[in-house]
Amino acid sequence: MRLDNRTPGEWVVEDLGINCFLISGEVEQDGTTGPERDYYNRIASVTQRDPHPTHGGGISRAEALANARAMAQAKNLLNDLLTVLAECKEMFVTAAGERPYEDVLSDFEQQPYVRLARESIRKATHG
Incomplete structure (x- = not known):
């Protein structure tokens, strides 16, 4: 059983350099990556968040990257x-x-x- 209804190709993690990681389908053949890429190749994004001053929470850049990598390998x-x-x-x-x-x-x-x-x-x- 294969899950062919999922976004095709390998899923990759791109570091957008703004504390945000983009999980998307394979990089376009023209090498286009990042925010200028085709919107429809995007699967998800993971953003580093500083803790809230009162409520805490947040995630570090390392944790955001680890989450993005796990999501990219889910399929x-x-x-x-x-x-x-x-x-x-x-x-x-x-x-x-x-x-x-x-x-x-x-x-x-x-x-x-x-x-x-x-x-x-x-x-x-x-x-």
Whole structure:
């Protein structure tokens, strides 16, 4: 299962140099980056914020960059999880030998790691 309905291509992090990181689809072929890029390639932005004088909060530039990198890898991580799950299922079925396929699949789906992976996939794809 691939998530082809997501923004195509690799997602990249661009440092806009104004305490803001832009997560977008691949850089245009003409090398255009930053604010002058096509608006429709943008996926998200992460901005460093100083703590509020009364309420605190805020995030450092390093934390903003770490968040942007994690967001840029979200699609790859999800696709990788789907691939690993499919490979684990294949190994599980192969190791089961002569047991009925339906029983093996039911046992596989009840494994704690499979349930955890399925829940993460559900959250990422359906909220």
